[in-house]
Amino acid sequence: xxxxxxxxxxxxxxxxxxxxxxxxxxxxxxxxxxxxxxxxxxxxxxxxxxxxxxxxxxxxxxxxxxxxxxxxxxxxxxxxxxxxxxxxxxxxxxxxxxxxxxxxxxxxxxxxxxxxxxxxxxxxxxxxxxxxxxxxxxxxxxxxxxxxxxxxxxxxxxxxxxxxxxxxxxxxxxxxxxxxxxxxxxxxxxxxxxxxxxxxxxxxxxxxxxxxxxxxxxxxxxxxxxxxxxxxxxxxxxxxx
Numbered sequence: 364x365x366x367x368x369x370x371x372x373x374x375x376x377x378x379x380x381x382x383x384x385x386x387x388x389x390x391x392x393x394x395x396x397x398x399x400x401x402x403x404x405x406x407x408x409x410x411x412x413x414x415x416x417x418x419x420x421x422x423x424x425x426x427x428x429x430x431x432x433x434x435x436x437x438x439x440x441x442x443x444x445x446x447x448x449x450x451x452x453x454x455x456x457x458x459x460x461x462x463x464x465x466x467x468x469x470x471x472x473x474x475x476x477x478x479x480x481x482x483x484x485x486x487x488x489x490x491x492x493x494x495x496x497x498x499x500x501x502x503x504x505x506x507x508x509x510x511x512x513x514x515x516x517x518x519x520x521x522x523x524x525x526x527x528x529x530x531x532x533x534x535x536x537x538x539x540x541x542x543x544x545x546x547x548x549x550x551x552x553x554x555x556x557x558x559x560x561x562x563x564x565x566x567x568x569x570x571x572x573x574x575x576x577x578x579x580x581x582x583x584x585x586x587x588x589x590x591x592x593x594x595x596x597x598x599x600x601x602x603x604x
Contacts, residue, residue, distance in 0.1 A: 365398045365399055365400065366400050367399070367400065367401065368400065368401050368402075368403060369395060369400055369401075369402050369403070370402075370403045370405065371383075371391075371402055371403070371404050371405065371422070372404075372405045372408065373388060373404060373406075373419070373422055374406060374408055374409040374419065374520075375408040375409070375411055375412075375518075375519045375520030375521070376408075376520070377408065377520065377521055377522065378522055378524055378552050378561075378563040379524045380515070380517050380518075380519070380520040380521075380522065380523065380524055382415065382419060382518075383419070384419070385419050385420050388419065388420065388422050388425060389425045391422075392422055392425035392426040392428065392429060393425070393426065395426075395428055396426050396427075396428045400428065401428050401429075401430055401454075402422065402428060402429045402430065403430050403432060404422045404423065404429055404430065404431045404432070405432055405433075406421075406431055406432065406433045407432070407433055407434040407436065407437045407446075408437055408519075408520050408521060409433070410437070410438045410484075410488055410491065411437060411438070411491060411495060411519045411520050411521065412488075412492065412518070412519040413492055413495050413496050413499065413517075413518055413519045414496075414518050414519070415518040415519055416518070423449060423450075427451045429450070430448065430449070430450040430454060431448070431449040431450065432446060432447070432448050432449075433446060433447050433449075434446040434447075435477050435480065437521070438480075438487060438488065438491055439477075439480055439487065443473065443476070443477065443480075444469075444473065445469060445473050445474065445476075445477040494567070494569075495519065495566055495567065497569070497570045498565070498566040498567055498568050498569070498570060498573050499517055499523070499566040500570065501568075501570040501571075501573035501574045501577065502514065502523050502564050502565075502566050502573055502577060503523075504574070504577070505573070505574065505576075505577020505578070505580065505581065506523075506525060506564075506577070508577070508581060509577075509580070509581050509584055511527065511528035511529065512525055512526070512527055512528060512584075513525070513526045513528070514526075517566065520566075521565060521566065521567055522563045522564055522565045522566055522567075523563070523564050523565075523566055524561060524562075524563060525561065525562045525563070525564055526560055526561060527560055527561070527562055527584075528560065529560065530559035530560050531559065531587055532548040532549040532550065532558065532559045532560065532561060532562050533548040533549075533550060533559060534587050535548070535562065535580075535583055535584060535587050536548035536562075538583040538584075538586045538587045539579065539580060539583040541583070541586065542579040542580075542582050542583045542586070543579065544576055544579040544580060544583065546562065546563070546564065546576075546580075547563065548562065549561035549562055549563070564576075564577075564580075
């Protein structure tokens with residue numbers, strides 16, 4: 364099988380948070396080029412670096428078969444629907460030719476806001492780094508209080524890929540709803556129904572909200588394991604993940 368297109372998130376992958384090493388990036392681009400596959404490389408999470416400690420080379424530097432896409436929606440805020448595409452000239456020309464058939468264009472105001480934000484990227488990334496660091500710390504503290512849970516190193520990205528120690532992710536997700544906490548089970552992120560030992564927990568929430576969410580998760584885990592815990596209606600407000 365030789366696919367025409369493959370989609371990748373090489374930096375702070377969602378949901379695992381993993382980053383592809385440089386040597387694997389080069390090898391992947393070369394292999395794809397040899398079989399005639401274009402790679403769509405999603406870099407929307409690349410700037411969400413807390414303390415990775417190294418900067419990988421862009422995959423687009425390894426070959427002309429790479430189409431790189433990015434967005435302001437993660438580095439700024441979710442409603443900032445401004446993105447971009449980097450590719451070889453012939454591909455950009457084809458995209459520009461077909462775009463008017465399904466899109467009228469991007470709002471001028473949002474483009475102006477994006478220009479202002481891009482002109483001060485160091486301050487923006489520093490703000491995002493602090494926010495993610497605080498959210499990660501709250502999630503780490505919550506995970507540490509739940510027996511059997513473990514959190515891998517999470518140097519950046521949108522979420523932590525938690526190992527709950529036993530294949531009960533779906534049951535835990537359902538129990539969490541009773542605790543007015545909404546979070547998807549591990550199998551939601553696969554087509555094969557596996558990953559029942561995994562749970563994706565965002566690190567993007569403010570620390571007080573993340574702490575509240577982790578408390579609800581601990582209560583839900585007690586419910587799943589048959590332990591005694593306080594009544595769900597003792598927690599008045601919903602914490603949405």
